[in-house]
Amino acid sequence: MRGMQPVGILSTGSYVPERVLTNADLEQMVDTSDEWIVTRTGIRERRICSPEQASSDLAYEAAVKALQRANVAAEDLDMIIVATVTPDMLFPSTACLLQDRLGAKKAAAFDVSAACTGFLYGIATASQFIASGLYRYVLVVGVEALSKITDYTNRNTCVLFGDGAGAALLGPVPDGYGFQSFELGADGSGGPLLQQPAGGSRIPASSESVEKRLHYISMNGGEVFKFAVRVMNAATDAVLEKAGVSKEEVDLLVPHQANLRIIDAAIKRFGLSEEKVVVNLDRYGNMSSASIPVALDEALEAGRISEGDTVVLVGFGGGLTWGASLLKWTFQRV
Ligand code: UT7
Numbered sequence: 001m002r003g004m005q006p007v008g009i010l011s012t013g014s015y016v017p018e019r020v021l022t023n024a025d026l027e028q029m030v031d032t033s034d035e036w037i038v039t040r041t042g043i044r045e046r047r048i049c050s051p052e053q054a055s056s057d058l059a060y061e062a063a064v065k066a067l068q069r070a071n072v073a074a075e076d077l078d079m080i081i082v083a084t085v086t087p088d089m090l091f092p093s094t095a096c097l098l099q100d101r102l103g104a105k106k107a108a109a110f111d112v113s114a115a116c117t118g119f120l121y122g123i124a125t126a127s128q129f130i131a132s133g134l135y136r137y138v139l140v141v142g143v144e145a146l147s148k149i150t151d152y153t154n155r156n157t158c159v160l161f162g163d164g165a166g167a168a169l170l171g172p173v174p175d176g177y178g179f180q181s182f183e184l185g186a187d188g189s190g191g192p193l194l195q196q197p198a199g200g201s202r203i204p205a206s207s208e209s210v211e212k213r214l215h216y217i218s219m220n221g222g223e224v225f226k227f228a229v230r231v232m233n234a235a236t237d238a239v240l241e242k243a244g245v246s247k248e249e250v251d252l253l254v255p256h257q258a259n260l261r262i263i264d265a266a267i268k269r270f271g272l273s274e275e276k277v278v279v280n281l282d283r284y285g286n287m288s289s290a291s292i293p294v295a296l297d298e299a300l301e302a303g304r305i306s307e308g309d310t311v312v313l314v315g316f317g318g319g320l321t322w323g324a325s326l327l328k329w330t331f332q333r334v
Pocket of ligand 1: 031033194225317
């Protein structure tokens with residue numbers, strides 16, 4: 001992005017619902033065990049929305065925190081991008097619902113649908129508007145209420161997912177800092193491996209679609225696993241190369257939180273020590289587009305990121321999609 005305004009993450013915020021669903025709770029619901037879930041996934045518990053809560057409610061809580069931390073008023077936002085596969089409704093967009101609730105009157109607003117890679121697609125899009133000088137402040141929120149589309153009679157999927165929201169405020173930063181590279185990709189031929197079959201225009205909602213349980217997440221876990229390991233490595237390699245940074249220079253890796261075995265494979269390949277990798281899936285499970293921003297927010301809160309650190313965000317998900325970004329972190333603004 002030579003010659004353009006450098007863009008960085010000015011602040012973050014996150015929110016998870018209060019209700020905790022533990023592996024012991026799931027043992028009462030399906031034929032599973034804490035031992036199976038922990039050894040195969042690393043997940044111990046996840047947060048679940050109340051019946052009244054929808055994605056925009058979670059997004060609002062995370063967004064308010066991010067704005068407060070940056071001391072930026074909602075009225076000053078130029079654009080809001082919400083990454084989600086569990087919007088409040090198919091339309092209007094969750095970004096528009098959030099814009100209204102925040103009172104972000106001058107902000108353009110739209111949703112991005114890239115499943116677990118949604119936050120990365122969102123920040124890559126947002127940063128272009130700031131780099132070009134068109135906008136100053138863009139809020140990107142990754143939010144999911146996956147419990148609303150999870151089949152709690154299907155042990156293959158119900159142990160994996162959780163609800164939450166993570167927000168990041170993007171804006172101008174000094175030269176040499178902020179986003180150094182992005183990598184985004186898609187392979188639509190893998191779409192059927194991870195999908196919510198009904199509720200769109202292909203299979204509109206009907207009593208038959210409900211009876212066949214087609215409104216729930218359907219997934220081929222084994223195939224998604226293999227894909228995930230491959231693209232996590234490739235996407236990380238790509239952002240390192242584009243930024244001219246070696247893997248030894250990475251201070252913190254914030255990977256999508258789907259399965260500890262997928263993260264471990266990446267740690268091994270890049271030879272990273274464990275303290276350089278953020279893992280919170282034991283407490284939250286897979287929150288799809290919210291995973292990376294919540295993990296990033298927790299890392300910042302825990303003081304794990306310092307001025308000038310090299311931070312890599314990397315994820316993969318339904319679509320199939322993948323993405324990564326490399327940042328030179330700064331707490332300075334211009
Ligand atoms: O964000 C992107 C979204 N998705 C993912 O990232 C998912 C990626 N995939 C995965 O994380 C893993 O493939 C899973 C955790 C979903 C599954 O782990 P696995 O090691 O690939 O197990 P498997 O699907 O090969 O299943 C092994 C066995 C099967 O039994 P049989 O056929 O060998 O008798 C399953 O029926 O484990 C059984 N199984 C379970 N057993 C107890 C599957 N789910 C469960 C369960 N509890 N919850």
